[in-house]
Amino acid sequence: MQLATREKIDNAAKLLFRMTGLMVIAILAGILLMLLWNTAAFFLKVKPFDFITGTQWNPSGSPAIYGMLPLLVSTSLVTFGAMCIAIPLGIGTASFLSDYAGKKLKSILKPAIEMLASVPSVAIGFLGIVVLGPGIAGMTGQSNGLNALNGAILLAIMSLPTIITVTQDALEGVPNAYKEASYSVGANRWQTLILVTIPAAAPGILAAIMLGVGRAIGETMTVLMATGNVSAFPKGFFHSVRTMTATIAIEMGEVPYQTTHYYGLFAIAAVLFLMTLLVNVVGEYFVNKYRKYQAA
Amino acid sequence: MIRKLTPVIEWGTLLLSTGLACFFLAIILWDLISKGAPSLSWEFISSSPTDGMTKGGILPAIIGTVLLTFITALVAAPFGICCAIYLNEYAVDNWLTRIIRASIRNLAGLPSIIYGLFGLALFVQGLQMGTSLLAAGLTLGLLSLPYIIITTEEALRRIPNRMREAALAVGATQLESIRDVVLPSALPGILTGLVLTLSRAAGETAPILFTGVAFYINKPAAYLNQEFMALPYHLYMLSTQHQAIEQVRPLAYGTALVLIIVVFFLNLSAFYIRYQHSKHE
Numbered sequence: 145m146q147l148a149t150r151e152k153i154d155n156a157a158k159l160l161f162r163m164t165g166l167m168v169i170a171i172l173a174g175i176l177l178m179l180l181w182n183t184a185a186f187f188l189k190v191k192p193f194d195f196i197t198g199t200q201w202n203p204s205g206s207p208a209i210y211g212m213l214p215l216l217v218s219t220s221l222v223t224f225g226a227m228c229i230a231i232p233l234g235i236g237t238a239s240f241l242s243d244y245a246g247k248k249l250k251s252i253l254k255p256a257i258e259m260l261a262s263v264p265s266v267a268i269g270f271l272g273i274v275v276l277g278p279g280i281a282g283m284t285g286q287s288n289g290l291n292a293l294n295g296a297i298l299l300a301i302m303s304l305p306t307i308i309t310v311t312q313d314a315l316e317g318v319p320n321a322y323k324e325a326s327y328s329v330g331a332n333r334w335q336t337l338i339l340v341t342i343p344a345a346a347p348g349i350l351a352a353i354m355l356g357v358g359r360a361i362g363e364t365m366t367v368l369m370a371t372g373n374v375s376a377f378p379k380g381f382f383h384s385v386r387t388m389t390a391t392i393a394i395e396m397g398e399v400p401y402q403t404t405h406y407y408g409l410f411a412i413a414a415v416l417f418l419m420t421l422l423v424n425v426v427g428e429y430f431v432n433k434y435r436k437y438q439a440a
Numbered sequence: 441m442i443r444k445l446t447p448v449i450e451w452g453t454l455l456l457s458t459g460l461a462c463f464f465l466a467i468i469l470w471d472l473i474s475k476g477a478p479s480l481s482w483e484f485i486s487s488s489p490t491d492g493m494t495k496g497g498i499l500p501a502i503i504g505t506v507l508l509t510f511i512t513a514l515v516a517a518p519f520g521i522c523c524a525i526y527l528n529e530y531a532v533d534n535w536l537t538r539i540i541r542a543s544i545r546n547l548a549g550l551p552s553i554i555y556g557l558f559g560l561a562l563f564v565q566g567l568q569m570g571t572s573l574l575a576a577g578l579t580l581g582l583l584s585l586p587y588i589i590i591t592t593e594e595a596l597r598r599i600p601n602r603m604r605e606a607a608l609a610v611g612a613t614q615l616e617s618i619r620d621v622v623l624p625s626a627l628p629g630i631l632t633g634l635v636l637t638l639s640r641a642a643g644e645t646a647p648i649l650f651t652g653v654a655f656y657i658n659k660p661a662a663y664l665n666q667e668f669m670a671l672p673y674h675l676y677m678l679s680t681q682h683q684a685i686e687q688v689r690p691l692a693y694g695t696a697l698v699l700i701i702v703v704f705f706l707n708l709s710a711f712y713i714r715y716q717h718s719k720h721e
Binding site: 150151153157158160161166168171172175178179182233234235237239241244245253255256257258260262263264267268270273301308333355358361363364368389396397401409410416417420421423424 | 460465519539551554556615704
């Protein structure tokens with residue numbers, strides 16, 4: 145082949161590769177635009193203030209009421225519960241893996257955690273119905289155990305692998321000199337872990353937590369199946385709740401296109417988008433801080 | 441006193457948390473296998489549901505999930521690999537590249553239900569595809585894209601620069617160096633990432649809820665413009681929406697076990713590719 149043709153092909157390919165890069169921006173912009181467009185259409189009919197502060201979500205009532213506060217509180221409640229379980233367990237497991245476990249034990253535990261990460265959310269939700277639900281019902285005397293606690297435990301299981309993996313990376317990234325300095329002044333392994341390694345890895349651990357929070361907020365099928373889906377204002381962990389994601393999943397299949405209700409579900413998605421964006425940005429801030437510290 | 445208690449707290453905390461994490465996995469596997477295995481039979485995976493879903497098998501759902509995953513790969517793999525090549529081989533560090541990278545990270549963090557809404561608005565309604573296998577496949581393709589880009593770029597980054605320079609030095613154009621030298625050596629890494637991403641996509645339910653999945657299709661042969669059945673959605677419907685929930689529970693267990701087997705099989709093949717490759721090096 146002539147050199148000129150080869151160079152032409154080379155340039156064409158370069159252009160194609162760059163186009164795919166630009167397409168990625170276009171996809172994110174497209175998602176953002178879709179959410180904004182439909183949310184704007186919703187806010188023409190319902191006042192934004194009523195939407196954000198309303199304590200009742202009842203789109204099929206007459207008059208229809210679109211207050212997203214109960215959904216937002218449900219999502220926060222379930223996510224908070226999940227993090228209360230997953231953060232201590234995640235940091236504990238990651239510390240064990242990075243500082244205590246031998247090579248052989250590690251080579252068994254690592255794949256086990258990867259396996260846990262790959263279990264589909266719908267399978268976890270199913271176990272929430274058939275195992276955890278009856279268990280909670282037995283302990284509390286309710287008719288079924290489909291409530292916020294159930295969802296929180298399941299979400300904790302789902303976000304554990306992420307938190308463990310990222311925290312372990314952060315702990316193992318702490319320079320050995322730090323630990324050696326701690327040992328040399330007479331600290332034992334536990335004191336070194338608590339007083340030196342974990343504080344030094346704190347930005348990385350915070351990034352791990354943010355990733356876990358992001359996953360818990362956006363998870364749909366698990367909470368849809370396990371939390372009972374009662375759209376009343378949430379009263380606590382032992383009551384049924386209905387999160388933002390579950391509301392979209394249930395109602396989007398039933399609403400006619402281009403109605404206020406339809407637009408309202410996109411408005412919920414827009415709030416969800418903002419929440420995950422915020423969590424990701426905070427996480428990224430900590431990751432960058434952690435990188436800088438590692439380079440130093 | 442405190443000194444004596446420290447080892448107890450130390451090992452107690454660490455072993456308890458690690459043990460609980462493993463306990464969760466053990467419960468999941470034990471429950472699904474012990475209760476799902478009795479429903480598994482050749483008939484279960486080779487026949488269609490009958491008698492209002494209370495009997496029969498899940499063949500259409502298996503076919504649907506396989507086809508859907510296949511379309512996802514066709515959509516996301518070429519696109520994602522090209523984008524990763526651009527980022528790792530061509531792009532310089534400027535504002536445009538930084539925006540592309542930030543977009544990828546944000547796309548990776550988006551809840552899957554938002555992809556479902558996007559697929560509904562763009563493919564089903566905007567492009568008039570209707571609820572169909574194609575619309576759902578495209579939606580899952582978009583969802584998988586950021587993961588494929590991230591894993592492919594990581595695989596490309598591991599190829600040492602001297603290999604690129606050697607190809608350029610003997611007169612290859614940049615494209616030829618990428619095609620004949622960089623991509624072949626990065627292939628195992630790219631494949632590992634692709635298969636892991638697909639195993640994730642195969643288990644996703646939320647993005648296909650409004651874009652094409654159906655509870656029952658009487659013709660198992662799926663066409664691109666038709667609705668289809670899928671394993672995760674089938675499990676969801678059997679366990680929450682069926683009229684005779686207790687009666688179909690064995691079927692739900694069987695479906696869950698088949699789904700887990702499909703996902704774990706994909707994962708194991710990814711680990712196998714990685715293992716073979718690491719042995720090679």
